[in-house]
Amino acid sequence: MIIPGTVLAEIHGLLEAAYxxxxxxxxxxxxxxxxxxxxxxxxxxxxxxxxxxxxYLITPQDVQAAGREAESAGMDILGVYHSHPDxxxxxxxxxxxxxxxxYHYLIVSVVGGSAGHARAWQLxxxxxxxxxxxxxxxx
Amino acid sequence: MAVTVHIPTPLRPxxxxxATLHVSAGSVQEILDQIRSAHGKLEPHxxxxxxxxxxxxxxxxxDRDIRSLANEATQVAAGDEVTIVPSIAGGATAVKPSxxxxxxxxxxxxxxxxxxxxxxxxxxxxxxxxxxVLLIGAGGLGSPAALYLAAAGVGRIGLVDFDRVDETNLQxxxxxxxxxxxxxxxxxxxxxxxxxxxxxxxxxxxxxxTSENALDVLEGFDVIVDGTDNFPTRYLVNDASVLLxxxxxxxxxFRFEGQASIFGHPEGPCxxxxxxxxxxxxxxxxxxxxxxLGVLPGIVGSIQAxxxxxxxxxxxxxxxxxxxxxxxxxxxxRELKLRxxxxxxxxxxxxxxxxxxxxxxxxGIGAEPSYEHFEVSATDLARELGQRNDLVLIDVxxxxxxEICHIDDALLIPLGDLPDRLGELDGHKDLVTFCxxxxxxxxxxxxxxxxxxxxxxxxxxxxxxxxEEVDPRLARY
Numbered sequence: 001m002i003i004p005g006t007v008l009a010e011i012h013g014l015l016e017a018a019y020x021x022x023x024x025x026x027x028x029x030x031x032x033x034x035x036x037x038x039x040x041x042x043x044x045x046x047x048x049x050x051x052x053x054x055x056y057l058i059t060p061q062d063v064q065a066a067g068r069e070a071e072s073a074g075m076d077i078l079g080v081y082h083s084h085p086d087x088x089x090x091x092x093x094x095x096x097x098x099x100x101x102x103y104h105y106l107i108v109s110v111v112g113g114s115a116g117h118a119r120a121w122q123l124x125x126x127x128x129x130x131x132x133x134x135x136x137x138x139x
Numbered sequence: 140m141a142v143t144v145h146i147p148t149p150l151r152p153x154x155x156x157x158a159t160l161h162v163s164a165g166s167v168q169e170i171l172d173q174i175r176s177a178h179g180k181l182e183p184h185x186x187x188x189x190x191x192x193x194x195x196x197x198x199x200x201x202d203r204d205i206r207s208l209a210n211e212a213t214q215v216a217a218g219d220e221v222t223i224v225p226s227i228a229g230g231a232t233a234v235k236p237s238x239x240x241x242x243x244x245x246x247x248x249x250x251x252x253x254x255x256x257x258x259x260x261x262x263x264x265x266x267x268x269x270x271x272v273l274l275i276g277a278g279g280l281g282s283p284a285a286l287y288l289a290a291a292g293v294g295r296i297g298l299v300d301f302d303r304v305d306e307t308n309l310q311x312x313x314x315x316x317x318x319x320x321x322x323x324x325x326x327x328x329x330x331x332x333x334x335x336x337x338x339x340x341x342x343x344x345x346x347x348x349t350s351e352n353a354l355d356v357l358e359g360f361d362v363i364v365d366g367t368d369n370f371p372t373r374y375l376v377n378d379a380s381v382l383l384x385x386x387x388x389x390x391x392x393f394r395f396e397g398q399a400s401i402f403g404h405p406e407g408p409c410x411x412x413x414x415x416x417x418x419x420x421x422x423x424x425x426x427x428x429x430x431x432l433g434v435l436p437g438i439v440g441s442i443q444a445x446x447x448x449x450x451x452x453x454x455x456x457x458x459x460x461x462x463x464x465x466x467x468x469x470x471x472x473r474e475l476k477l478r479x480x481x482x483x484x485x486x487x488x489x490x491x492x493x494x495x496x497x498x499x500x501x502x503g504i505g506a507e508p509s510y511e512h513f514e515v516s517a518t519d520l521a522r523e524l525g526q527r528n529d530l531v532l533i534d535v536x537x538x539x540x541x542e543i544c545h546i547d548d549a550l551l552i553p554l555g556d557l558p559d560r561l562g563e564l565d566g567h568k569d570l571v572t573f574c575x576x577x578x579x580x581x582x583x584x585x586x587x588x589x590x591x592x593x594x595x596x597x598x599x600x601x602x603x604x605x606x607e608e609v610d611p612r613l614a615r616y
Contacts, residue, residue: 022230055230055358060197060204063225067147076148080227095229098195101184102149105229127183 001079001104001120002136003027003037011108012115014042015083019113021045024056024082026063027106028070035078035104035133041066055094056082079104079120086111089119091130099123104133140165142215144174145222153180167198168211170221185223189488197224206493239265240294246338250292263452264292270451271295273360275348275376277328278302279436280366280390280443282314287444288364289332289339293451296332297360299344300324307616311433348372350495353379362447363387363403366440370417371498377402377410378495381485386450386459390443392431397439397465400458400477401446403486407459412480412487417502435467510581514599515571517608531565533572535583536602540575544602544613554579554586561590573598573605575616 015023024045029038043066046057058080067077080103084092089107091099099105101123108118121130144160151158155178164170171192175182187193198205199222205213215221242250242265253259259267272293274281277300288296304312304319304327312324319327325343332341344356357363357379365376365387373389380387380403387403389410402409442463449455462475484491515523524530532549534541541551552560554574564570570592572580580597587595598605606613 024227026227056228058227060199060224060226063227064222080229082229084230092230098228100147100149100195100225100227102152103227125180 001035001037001106001133002138003106005137005139007037007040008118008137011040011081011106011118015081015108015110016113016115018045018083019110020085022056022083022085024058024080026058026066026077027079027081027104028066028075029078030075031078037078038075040081041069077103079106081106081108083108083110083115089117091121095121096123096127096130099127099130101125101127105130106135140215140217140219142170142217142219142221144170145220147223147225149225150181150184150223153184154178164215166211166215167200167205167213167221170215171198171211195226195228197226198222199224210493240268241265242268243338246292249336249338253291258454259452263454267292267448267451268294270362271297271360272362272364272447272451273297273299273357274364274366275299275372276366276368277312277314277324278308278366279311279368279392279431279433280440281364282312282328283437283440284364284366284390284444284447285314285328285332286335287441288447289336289341291444291448292336292339293448295340295342295360297342297344297356298325298328299346299348299356300328301345301347311431311436313437348375350375350497353495354383357383357385361385362450364443364447365389366443368392370502373410374417374501375495375498378485378492381409382493382495388443388446388450388458390436390439392435392439394429395432395435395466395468397435397467399439399442399446399463399465400461401450404450404457404459408477408479409483409486411485412483413462413477415480415484419503432467435465438465438467510584510597513581513584513596514577515596516599517604520571520598520605521609529568531568531570533564533570533583534602535572535574535579540616543616544606546573546602546605546610546613549573554583557583557586558590561587564592566592568594570595571598572596573601575601576603577601 014025022045025040025042027037027040029036043058043062046059070076084107089109091105105121106118109116118135120133120135122133123130141161141163144162146154146158146160154160160174162170162173164173185192185196200208200213200215201220247254250264253264254261270293272288274285274296277285277298285296302324304315304322304324306320308315309317314331315324315327323345325345329341329343346352348356353375363376363380363385365373368391376387385403386401389402390399401407446458449457460477462477464473481488532546534545534549534551535554535557537553570587572583572595574580577598577600580601584595584597603615606615
């Protein structure tokens with residue numbers, strides 16, 4: 001997965017602002033040989049109150065709106081980013097249960113309010129687990 | 140009917156790379172069946188193991204969510220546009236030991252008796268620290284449950300209560316002290332639990348749990364413990380737990396009998412599998428009407444705390460699929476095996492309940508006949524008694540309640556004996572029934588009216604209101 005450094009920096013900023021809650025948003029770009037992120041689109045975490053500390057939810061309405069916007073620019077939703085406040089950026093059982101195939105899941109660990117390690121994952125065809133995708137940060 | 144089905148990008152590789160499919164079908168169910176048979180690889184991504192659409196798979200017919208229409212039974216017509224839209228969810232769950240929070244030296248010392256149990260150990264204790272339990276009600280069951288869960292080091296405890304501490308609570312609601320009488324139960328419990336264990340977080344919800352807020356409140360917790368004793372809340376908690384896929388530890392008490400089980404667990408039945416419909420309102424008396432031995436909620440609430448901890452630790456054989464019955468008077472434990480009902484409207488194969496409903500109405504509350512016109516207030520009754528002496532007062536309480544306090548000259552006929560003792564009453568006189576708080580006396584009023592006594596009224600608020608408003612010499616209970 002190729003992502004511009006500026007986009008990753010935006011994501012870090014948004015997820016730090018959401019701390020101690022989980023922040024989330026969509027990754028938009030093109031998918032050819034490699035998945036190329038062009039921009040990110042923040043979405044509201046629709047989980048309420050205390051639930052937002054450990055869960056995120058992007059509604060179908062938000063997905064549809066972002067999808068239409070991407071389509072008009074000849075792009076597509078490539079995946080989603082979200083934070084894991086104070087825990088490692090590895091997919092949880094919950095992440096797997098709710099995961100879509102094909103989408104890239106960029107998980108950023110936010111420890112004590114500052115964004116750190118980011119790792120990308122993709123669900124396997126049989127939904128049994130995730131495979132890690134390398135995050136190439138480019139200028 | 141020829142309809143167009145739009146497939147979202149992530150599912151296209153499983154649908155032969157196509158962005159749209161053209162099918163001929165009359166309902167969403169038929170569309171899904173056709174897609175399923177034509178593109179088998181889509182199946183695991185669209186449907187769960189129970190064969191139903193996964194919760195994050197949304198189907199829109201012409202931009203309307205089928206959940207707001209007739210779900211899979213939604214009809215489609217030629218030219219309709221059907222779109223499968225993802226909602227995206229996930230989040231962190233501390234499942235790996237390396238993700239669990241560390242214990243401080245103070246915590247290691249505090250939990251040392253847990254740490255040396257191989258079934259708990261440092262990893263189990265860290266798991267408890269990372270866990271959360273929601274207690275609904277800080278009363279008889281909630282008190283011991285909250286105290287033990289806090290002492291055990293469950294990292295985050297949520298409390299839902301909107302009541303105030305009352306003298307009559309103290310006989311069993313041991314989280315509250317005498318000094319807290321009159322103050323909010325939430326504040327009182329919070330202070331006590333923080334004093335007991337400063338290393339945990341207490342989250343208070345000073346509100347009544349309703350169909351509007353239940354999903355949001357329950358969502359933030361791993362396990363739910365229900366300490367309420369009314370049917371609307373019990374069905375609400377059950378349905379919300381099943382919808383959210385969270386286990387809920389059930390407990391109930393009455394006089395000398397207690398029950399406990401775990402519902403809403405994927406491997407076991409839910410409360411509705413056991414009791415599809417609530418009993419008619421007023422049939423099952425509350426603790427205030429029927430009484431309860433104070434130690435009983437202590438035992439049942441402790442069992443609820445125990446089961447919650449076992450669920451969090453994933454240890455031992457829990458009460459999933461078993462109903463524990465406890466007879467305190469004869470000290471006997473019995474248990475019933477519970478079976479998941481395949482036709483259960485909430486957790487069965489074809490559930491009909493997909494969102495929370497109005498549980499007050501479901502339990503018949505507000506639908507029972509209004510007796511407002513047949514009730515008399517304590518002060519009005521006192522005034523009437525001062526003016527005339529032909530009124531007959533009928534005390535429908537039990538003899539042991541009469542011993543606590545009584546109104547002179549009232550005739551004691553316990554509610555259960557009333558149908559057999561109608562002959563003792565003069566059909567030409569005005570009758571006023573009363574009990575402790577005004578519930579049983581309405582039942583007595585029904586019995587008397589059915590027996591042909593037209594001039595019957597019931598004392599609103601019972602002898603409790605009489606003692607408060609008219610005769611302060613009487614003991615209140």
